[in-house]
Amino acid sequence: MGILKSRRRFLAGLAAAGVYGPLTQFGLTRMALAGQSEQPLLKVVIVVIPDGTAVDSYQGGPFGDGRGLWHPTAQGMDTTAFTLNEVSKELEAYRNQSLYLRGIISGPGNSGHNNWNYILRDSAQSQSSIDVLLGNALPGNEPSHRSLFAGPHAGIDGTPWFVSFQGKAIRTPYRDPMLMAESLFKTPAQARRALEPGAGKLLEASLADIQDIKNRLSPGQRQKLDTHLDSVEQVIKDLEEARPPVGGCEPVMLEPLDYQSAEHRTRIQADHHKVVATALSCGITRVATVQIGRSAESLNIIDVSRDKNPHDCAHRYAGEAVWRGTRQWYVRQVRELMDELSRHADPDMPGHNLLESVLVIVTSEMADGAPEHSIDMPLVMMGGACGLLKSGEGAGRYLNITTQADKSHHTGNPVIGKNFVDMQRIWATVAKAAGTSVPYAGNVDPVSGIFTNV
Template sequence: MGILKSRRRFLAGLAAAGVYGPLTQFGLARMALAGQSEQAQLKVLTVVIPDGTAVDSYQGGGFGDGRGLWHPTAQGTDTTTFTLNEVSKELEAYRSQSLYLRGIISGPGNSGHNNWNYVLRDSAQSQSSIDVLLGAALPGTEPSHRSLFSGPHAGIDGTPWFVSFQGNAIRTPYRDPMLMAESLFKAPSKTRRALEPGAGKLLEASLADILEIKNKLSPGQRQKLDTHLDSVEQVIKDLEETRPPVGACEPITLEPLDYQSAVHRTRIQADHHKVVATALSCGITRVATIQIGRSAESLNIVDVSATKNPHDCAHRYAGEELWRGTRQWYVRQVKLLMDELSRYADPDMPGQSLLDSTLVIVTSEMADGAPEHSIDMPLVLMGGACGLLKCGDGAGRYLNITAQADRTHHTGNPVIGRNFVDMQRIWATVAKAAGTSVPYGGNINPVSGIFTNV
């Protein structure tokens, strides 16, 4: 009976503190503006495209030839003179703020679709992904959303191949944009309750009741309880650290659509962009990941083909036109995301756009979806990034980093050879630029030439 009473008190405390609902703020933006520091703060937005960007040619086999549709054509290894390819040219509008890297390997290089386990993590697939690590180091005003994870069409068919990890735990992304918006933004009345100084105290009182019964439990029961208590303690900490937003958070109006339907795919993608950009512009979070679709995804891109799924198109089963068209559609969504970021004001720097302070990182869980390899990975860094990104002084830049290689692949490709930089070193470099580090084993030496402060 005592346990049930404690449980009821605990649940009542959660409800009173607003834990069962979203914890973020609406309508307090103008109050926060008065306290702005007017100092730009770095934001990091990572976009993961499924099934590669066709880095190999349509005729490329085995581990490919490196002569496909993504990597720019350049005469040197570090140059501002380069030509974007049939897929990468979708980002032509943002060339001036772009750094295209070449010579990267992710995971073992031949893990196929399983490389979703590696792409944003360490080479041993044992630690948190880079977005989670950055979220802890670059806090926004809402600790419970310190690393926002958006997955418009990831896993809607029940295959949870999600690229973001908290330790060894796979994180589940928001897939319904309306649900994501409801979680991030809420009515002023609920905001006031969540921000009350005593909100965490309600949880602490209930937590004390639970601790009283801990010694009466078996070792196995205590271990399970400890796991739950850790989560509750984090909620308490998040409640106490929640602050009003720093930017102009305006209500978001979205049309209810079936987010699992191929018919609405492009609209749903755009809605995710809008919600993520708004959260960044409010200062709610400074780190976000958008996983456009899971590896080997099955949802058709009706703008390209209503009958052939993009995974088959990546494998070149549906012909050259659809192979090219699906890859271009994915990258075009990134261009539209950049457009969205450009439309929002920076939350800390009046007169600047959100894109001026945002580093956008675009990659895939594999390099090419036909041979299913992850060597010569696609990776471009874009955006103002608070002036940290070395992007050729406004001309755009292409950088082959194989001279800093730490790994050799038995095949390689005819264009750049067999020496590659491990992807985890890219994440170590991004982390250092953001003022933190990665807890990864092996080589985590930063790659030089990417950021002005590394």
């Protein structure tokens, strides 16, 4: 392999320039300053809320009525004249940099809680999710964290309904924010070891021995071994491609709390936001997914109700107040994440905050958790996004995209009709804006009107 050799040349060049040397905190700071490009680099954060955002009214039927708490009321198909609804108004502070899309279907439209399999990937459920694809196209300085996956309270009951996929394999998110922070933020000594030219040498030597063993195996055994070898080679590659932070990267200090407890739910959520925002601000990663809870959410939101779980609330079993309150709580956490992003500096543009270069995409694995359908899906894009997002020139924007529909639904709803854009086309559009593409079968035509470069 030539990876180690090229890495040594790179480090030798840094040493000659006086940038490398002992990786003290001062040394890291010098490297950070040397690495700043002063060019905006797009970052993407995807947030998935469980059990819908109540797109239908409290009296809505089997496929709903589209008159619920999420979609804005608008004075046209494409307009800056719109009013946020009871749940979406939790994001009022960021209205001026928001694009609310309407007219989307995810999966077949009636897959219920199983739609976590579809929401961030292709309609055939066969390829990597959009966050993984974007992570490959928009690498940060730490290849092993090219697509950070945070899952506050996701699957803590042992139900692995996680929305991010590497191919057909489900990815497991960080549930404990302290463990996520420890994985992301290394001490200077740890950083020095990771960057030493021989960091992957032991693994590389082991590979040679394994290759010798491989030649003695049967074809079936060899195939199994190949899978493991690919993983080891990727680890070596990640070790050798790791670069120091390019922005201020102080480790996040968190109070040890029970990350599975309902008592600390809001605090743990905020801790996840801090870690994700810091990782983006350091340049460690440029892509992050935040999955809040899981579909059929079972952990109570004490801020809303101590004795009613959010899934029952979404089903309208527990009364109108907690039905509304739980949906508002989830979206309020998105606002808190936006606030956290705005407090951090951009790693590539000195004097600018992180939110100016971040595209934040918010959706759910279903539209409404009572009838459990996924038509008329909630989706809002926010943030500066390096100027790529067409968000109404500082006024915010509502865009009905049903004129670009490629799918029909047998009932639809009385507000939006029966024609919808498949969610995989939204991801194809995001990918194109980021300079890449999706390997999805079927219709992947980009949706116009969302980004300035698509």
